[in-house]
Amino acid sequence: MGKRTEVGVVIVGTGFSGLGMAIKLRKEGRDDFVILEKAHDVGGTWRDNTYPGCACDIQSHMYSFSFEQNPDWTRSFSPQREIWDYLRRVAEKYDLYRFVRFGQEMTGARWDADEGRWHVSTRSGDEFVGQFLVSGVGALHVPQTPRLPGIERFQGRAFHSAEWDHDFDLRGKRVAVIGTGASAIQFVPQIAKDVDRLTVFQRTPPWIMPKPDHAMPGWARTLFHRVPGVQRLYRHLLYWLLEVRAIGFNGHPGMMKLAQLVAKRHIAKQVRDPEVRRKITPDYTMGCKRVLISNDYYPALNRDNVELVTDGVAEVREHAVVDAAGVEHEVDAIIFGTGFHVTDAFDGLDILGQDGRDLSKEWATHGMRTHLGITVSGYPNLFFLLGPNTGLGHNSVVFMIESQVRYVAEAIRYVEDNDAAAIDVRADTQAQFNADIQRKLEKGIWTQGGCKSWYLDAMGVNRTIWPGFTWRYWQRTRRLEPADFELIGRAPARSRRSEPTLAKLSA
Numbered sequence: 001m002g003k004r005t006e007v008g009v010v011i012v013g014t015g016f017s018g019l020g021m022a023i024k025l026r027k028e029g030r031d032d033f034v035i036l037e038k039a040h041d042v043g044g045t046w047r048d049n050t051y052p053g054c055a056c057d058i059q060s061h062m063y064s065f066s067f068e069q070n071p072d073w074t075r076s077f078s079p080q081r082e083i084w085d086y087l088r089r090v091a092e093k094y095d096l097y098r099f100v101r102f103g104q105e106m107t108g109a110r111w112d113a114d115e116g117r118w119h120v121s122t123r124s125g126d127e128f129v130g131q132f133l134v135s136g137v138g139a140l141h142v143p144q145t146p147r148l149p150g151i152e153r154f155q156g157r158a159f160h161s162a163e164w165d166h167d168f169d170l171r172g173k174r175v176a177v178i179g180t181g182a183s184a185i186q187f188v189p190q191i192a193k194d195v196d197r198l199t200v201f202q203r204t205p206p207w208i209m210p211k212p213d214h215a216m217p218g219w220a221r222t223l224f225h226r227v228p229g230v231q232r233l234y235r236h237l238l239y240w241l242l243e244v245r246a247i248g249f250n251g252h253p254g255m256m257k258l259a260q261l262v263a264k265r266h267i268a269k270q271v272r273d274p275e276v277r278r279k280i281t282p283d284y285t286m287g288c289k290r291v292l293i294s295n296d297y298y299p300a301l302n303r304d305n306v307e308l309v310t311d312g313v314a315e316v317r318e319h320a321v322v323d324a325a326g327v328e329h330e331v332d333a334i335i336f337g338t339g340f341h342v343t344d345a346f347d348g349l350d351i352l353g354q355d356g357r358d359l360s361k362e363w364a365t366h367g368m369r370t371h372l373g374i375t376v377s378g379y380p381n382l383f384f385l386l387g388p389n390t391g392l393g394h395n396s397v398v399f400m401i402e403s404q405v406r407y408v409a410e411a412i413r414y415v416e417d418n419d420a421a422a423i424d425v426r427a428d429t430q431a432q433f434n435a436d437i438q439r440k441l442e443k444g445i446w447t448q449g450g451c452k453s454w455y456l457d458a459m460g461v462n463r464t465i466w467p468g469f470t471w472r473y474w475q476r477t478r479r480l481e482p483a484d485f486e487l488i489g490r491a492p493a494r495s496r497r498s499e500p501t502l503a504k505l506s507a
Contacts, residue, residue, distance in 0.1 A: 011134045012133075016401050182206075259291075367463055420489060
């Protein structure tokens, strides 16, 4: 027998997005919301990704909430556990745990025009009903595992890096790593020291820059504690240093060519074998795919027990992976470092809007289209955080999240202040936004760089990246433009700010 919970706002996810939205509502004096979380603790991707070497590739003093700075980061680029602990501390400080419903994975949502509310269903059979629905699930949460021929016959252990099997001891084992993306270049150096044999299957080499990581000096942490203004100044400095990189990504490939010289010098300095150097040097312009940072990945390829294979995977046998050249590599385990479903991350959600419109079908047919990556025409009171075309290649997405959270909160206030039931972005506004953003993306390195990346959807359109400076996005979201929206209906005669209520449903 399922439960029915009625609230003002339903938030989905407890990563930076979901927690940031909840904190904003709490600061505005609201307690009429719930946060749905499929797992059993908060943290999102920083809870789920526990592979060896997992760390952030943006400086932690920037990759954190501006209003909740942490003076105790131990390194410039903090490891996974520290970021997860940070998110849990934030959730505790703002008393968010009492609003979270753990073990509640959203499977779909239906807009009821008569009620002016969203009906959210979960895998457990429960239902959550709210006037506003905020999706904070992000794109990097559904692991992408390739369907290799014969994988079902494999007798060893196989798992994705985002679902690391800590019960399987890799020491002394023969291991195949499929993929050389952001996760793989972090865990490969860690496991190479322990395994008997490591075979790395690379499809397309990434551009890898030196990682300017360092331990945070004790004096700096003490200073940040005692004079918080100094840490804010340090954060501002980091922001603008990172922000400058947007110039190279957006129509100025000459800057990326200079960065490529640094990356090639990095390869020459760290890799001994000229044939390996040839294999790991990309033939596309830097930035076309995600630019990675590492100081220990290339040295790992120098190890006698590590082999780099660029022939691709032809098939998997009971105890081996066979490459396209016909060479059989005997392995005890296969680890997929193949990233996540990004441009199709929402395909599994059954979201029905006005007149029964199906969001996943519309996006599958026409591509993911929103206004500012937040609202979707025809889906009133539905908001996405880190939605389409708000991802970054040069700065911290937490900055984007804070801009979006502020915008969503204003939209909710706008509905309530006007005694309306809902807000819906105009179709022409959404169309204009997408036309503008795609025109800018056509000039960017992701389109002109000579590669095919996960930034692009099945139609070859970039539905992932925000093209340009993040401060421009902050400008666009600083104030909601009423002319971009239409208000729908009259506010229901329900208390907006009451505690969540439970009601039993029939089985």
